[in-house]
Amino acid sequence: MTAAADHTAVDWPRTADGHPATLVGALARNAAETPKRIGFRERDFGVWQEWSWARALDDILAIAAGLEHLGLGAGEALTVVGDNRVRLYFAMIAANMLRAFPSPVFPDVPAEEFPIYMRFGTPRIALAEDQEQVDKLLEVRQRTGRPEIIIYDDRRGISAYAQDGIVSLDEAIRRGRERLERQPELRAGLIGRAGADDITVLLYSSGTTGTPKGIPLRHRNIVSGIANAEAGGYFRQNEELFAYLPTAWVGDFVFTLGAGVLLQATINVPERQETALHDLREVAPTFYLAAPRAWDNMLTRVQVGMADSTPLKRRLFDFFMPRAIATERKRMAGKALTVSERIVAGVGDVVIYGPIKDYLGLSRAERAFTGGEAMGDETFLFFRALGIKLKQFYGQTETCALSAAQGEGSVRGHTVGRAMPGVEVRIDDTGEILIRSGSVFDGYFDDPAATEKALADGWLRTGDAGYLEEDDSLVVLGRVSEVVRTSTGERFIPNFIENRLKFSPFLRNVAIFGAGRPELTAIACIDYDAVGHWAEQRSISYASYAELSQKPEVYALVADIVAKVNESQPEPLCIRRFVNLHKDFDADDGEVTRTRKLRRNVIETSYAAVADALYDGSESVSFDAAITYDGGGRGRLRRELRIWKV
Structure with missing residues (x-):
């Protein structure tokens, strides 16, 4: 046979x-x-x-x-x-x-x-x-x-x-x-x-607030979720x-x-993971998914590459990219392009946009998505201006990550799009997002209490706060559990502000403080590669992450990022002081999850002395941070950290 x-x-x-x-x-x-x-x-x-x-x-x-x-x-x-x-x-x-x-x-x-x-x-x-x-x-x-x-x-x-x-x-x-x-x-x-009811995979929650929960997804959940996404054209x-x-x-x-x-x-x-960027160019996938931070890193690669390129290539990049971004803004606003704009776009695709897409391995990426957290307008517009139809999606492990997504023609930076076919979304009286779909799981593994809390009458309580716009586009604000108030009664979501700060390629992680306090402050963790390249271009010498983070020029760079975010914040919710941490938040140190979500309770406990110094009028704080080396060994890293007023 x-x-x-x-x-x-x-x-x-x-x-x-x-x-x-x-x-x-x-x-x-x-x-x-x-x-x-x-x-x-x-x-x-x-x-x-x-x-x-x-x-x-x-x-x-x-x-x-x-x-x-x-x-x-x-x-x-x-x-x-x-x-x-x-x-x-x-x-x-x-x-x-x-x-x-x-x-x-x-x-x-x-x-x-x-x-x-x-x-x-x-x-x-x-x-x-x-x-x-x-x-x-x-x-x-x-x-x-x-x-x-x-x-x-x-x-x-x-x-x-x-x-x-x-x-x-x-x-x-x-x-x-x-x-x-x-x-x-x-x-x-x-x-x-x-059979369809059998478990097809057991995944675990990120564990931001405690021990990760087991999330069993069944064949029917995944089959339903992918059918919904296919029906929506995603x-x-x-x-x-x-x-x-x-x-x-x-x-x-x-x-x-x-x-x-x-x-x-x-x-x-x-x-190997080390060859992934090279292999990506050879594959040139038609569908590509990456977290916002990965898209930020790609943008940084392009910017660094252009800075080190020939004068002619830099001039072409500086001429075409601002025009491409302006043209994309018009497209997203539903405005028609002029003849001259279409001509510039065509020429730009030949001399700049196409080569950059090929360099990144995304020359055939007809469907490109990002999700998990918010993405900055600069990054989002840049890739769409290249001709990559980047869109945001929304979902959780409990929904097979397939709940809502942007559709071409209705892409706006502040929303995650509409519910996919076969998915129902509603907002309850507390502002929490509820999801009902065949892709929603049946409950946590051996955890009836958590299951009862998460599922009610067929609806999944996502734990996210948000609202629906008039066209049913979903806006996600952050975790319901993270809605806190300052001592003066101002309501805010730390993660929402943290994400806006991380839109900058120079910041890798941020922790906002202010719950029960009179005003907002922050601990910032720089992106070593991006800030390192920035420093080298300005002949700023450094020998380590810790040394680079404490350079006055780097503090001024971060202060400009904070000030820019403050411009769009209500006056009572502006960040008044911050400190550059001498290490990045690390999953091995328990400070972030393996998917790089902040473990806020760990941060608030481990860095309580730094947080107190941000509020007591100190100009600096000496801090001894726990670190885990690549080989698994543990140590301490002590540094005098400057406190910067914005």
Whole structure:
């Protein structure tokens, strides 16, 4: 029997309208309908390796059979940790074939935090990308007794390990293929076993206010969310995707793996995170998702590159880009362009905009999105002026990240767009945003109290404050729980102001203080790369982040950013003083989450002495900050920090 005939001989679970009801079903459909189409590509030693949908299904079936041989069963979690790798993605779908589910962990999570992300689903088996992750899992096993079996993908450095329960993924695949040969009926059984109500992935909340909660997303949630996005024109069939986002983030599982399989895209995996920018240029994806900070970094790269370019290129850039931004403002306002503006736009695309898009790897990015936090107008307009149709979307892990998005023709900087087809949005009496959709999860894992608080009559209480405009565009203000008041009764949301400050490429993190205080102050963390380049251009010498942050010129730079934001703030909510911290807020120090959300309670506790100095009239404060080194060691970094009045 040929491979093609074998693939078409099996059936898979379907929705009422005949579409696949699970990711496994979508994979089987792809292998049956377009067996030779490339589903996955991965760069290895500079060469792109390709998997057709038929080959991908065969490999995933072998992994599933091997995992079952090792004891993975229905309802169990498979811990997965590592950077983006094709075989790690395959193992996630393979777990689904067994009615188990992957539970990916951010690869930079230290061993001591791992038990937090292995609390649910009894993960007896873990899949690690390489030796670094195997070592962490062995340390976790010593502490907790789990995982019992550690499967590794990259064998370098592991061949001499003598501990029990360490298995190569190649060995698991070999065993799986042997089972499939001995049991021909197993193939169809694995494809048809999972149902729409089964959990397809277990993710974790960011944990900004406490221990991260387990968020199980079921096949029907992801299938519904992606169908809604496709109906709204946000996703399309046969996209070229770039798989570089953290595998433990909902954006990667839903936008990359889920959408890729359900919509028959080609999922391109970079060789390493260090080569991602180079690999992105080669792939030139048609769909691209990045957080606002990543778009800010791209803008900084362009600005730095132009500053170091030839005089002619700088003059062309300085001539065309301001005109492109002005033209984009007119487009967004619904105004018609003049003939001369269209001519300038056409010439500019040839000499400036097109080359920049090619340099960034976004020459084919017909659909580009950002979300997770607000984006600055400068960055947003810049990329749209290049011809990249960048839009904002809104969603949470609990909604498969698919709730609302901007549509072309109704793009405005302060909104996140309208609800997607199949999604209902309303605002309750307290100003909280409520969501109802098939993409909304059923509840937190083994946490009925949190579930009861989050879900009511089919509506998800998002915890976000916002409002709907007359055209039903949604405006998100910030977390309801973060609405606080100054001692004079002024109401504000710290995160809203922090995001506006972070619109500047020179600030990476900011913490606003003022709850119960007479006025607002801030701790600022500079962006080392952007400020470092700025300093070098002005011949300002420095030897470290700590030294650079305390330069008077850098304080003046940050003061200008603060003053600009103050111009749009009500007088009682202007920032009066700030301090440049001598280190960045770090996830390893517990100050931000792995998705870089501020852990406000940790900041307020750890930096209480700095906050007090901002209010007691001090001109400086000596502070001893805890730091975690790349190797995992801990230390202290002491510095005299200047307090700057705005």
